[in-house]
Amino acid sequence: MAERDWIKHYFAPLAAAPGAAALSDDTALMASPGGPVVITTDALVEGVHFLAEDPIAGLAQKLVRVNVSDILSSGAEPLEALLTLGWPASRPERDLAAFAAAFGAELSAWGASLIGGDTVSSPAGLFLSLTLTGTCLGPEPIRRSGAKPGDDLWVTGEIGAARRGFLARAAGLDSPWTAYLRAPVLPPRAAAGLVAQLASAAMDVSDGLLGDALALAEASGCGAEIRLDHVPFAGGVTGQAEALDLATWGDDYQLLLAAAPSHRDLILSQAVSIGVQVSRIGRILPESGLVLLDQTGRVNLPETMAFEHGRIGMSATRP
Structure with missing residues (x-):
């Protein structure tokens, strides 16, 4: 054919x-319904x-x-x-x-x-x-650059399902996690309304939660603090090393948003109404950089916090 x-x-x-x-021309007219x-x-x-x-x-x-x-x-x-x-x-x-x-x-x-x-x-x-x-859904898009010191950091869904799928496939295991690697499970379409109404800044988590949180903070001229023990990891974690691995691998495609503390109750109630899990995992800091904490105190940052697009030969580690 x-x-x-x-x-x-x-x-x-x-x-x-x-x-x-009907795809019969070389150009298309974009709709702008409002x-x-x-x-x-x-x-x-x-x-x-x-x-x-x-x-x-x-x-x-x-x-x-x-x-x-x-x-x-x-x-x-x-x-x-x-x-x-x-x-x-x-x-x-x-x-x-x-x-x-x-x-x-x-x-x-x-x-x-x-x-x-x-x-x-x-x-x-x-x-x-x-x-x-x-x-x-609002007068302008929500950007990474709108976060303010003191804002809460929230994430939808769970982090690490794709990484678990990759590890299972690499080990030759028949695991339900591989479905998340092949087709990520996103928050519902209605989550856009929550972001538009309540977020000061937002982005998706594609390259690793830690690296993406730092990217959002840097775009806003700020830093970020994340409580590793507050992150909703897929399948749970048994230790700090596993948590860091899941928090830096990426392919989660969940939403990371910053919002004023005054919006906490609204975020939680809207999340329930649209059927999406949200977790408050940290806050925006006035000083630059990323601070990582867990129940034991401060955690040393890993050498690599996100997937690096410029790296050569990624097919060996990230198909």
Whole structure:
């Protein structure tokens, strides 16, 4: 089947937005139904972010969700998507059909629609990239840079599920944790409203909780203090070393937000109403740097606090 036929058969039926022109043009008209629109993009590369044998439907889910988490953390709801697909000739068309079906279902679940993109042949494995827009629920997006000294630090969900999945797969174990590695479980779409209404700063936890918390604090011209024993680790932890490992590996795609202490009761009540777990794990400090504590006192910071995108050969440690 030719590229244009692929688009017509598999992806044009997903492009229901009026501005998509049924994927028949080289441009798409973005909708702006009320508030400002934010935009993000993320890519997944075979051998770096996933393995060739990983289920294709899970890749479609992960591609959408790693972008959705950025949109939610801006206090926005997913809107429209552009897909870039680098498809190897070695993959059968049934894989493409399965990807398209899962991709369309995942976009629909988040209230987003496909408006365009590009498909190319890939000589070196599967390459996936998604650009996603979102409608802000407030007058402007929530940025990393808005935190103030004294703000609480909160995180949604649990930290470390993907790391547990990676360790299980590396050990050749059949474990339910591997599902979290292949397709992260995000907070619900309604979490965007909580961020928009109550957060002073926010971002998603993608590269490791400790490193991302420091990034948020630095963007705000501040520092951060985290209570390691207050972090909700997936499966619990048996010691400090395990906690540090889970807090620095990443691929969690939960929301990290700073908010004024006066918002504590509202955050907790809204979290209950939308069905999302939230945990208060620390605070924003006026001085720069990261302070890490647990029930025994101050904890030495690990040498590496987050995934480093510039590192060569990450496929060996972080597929």
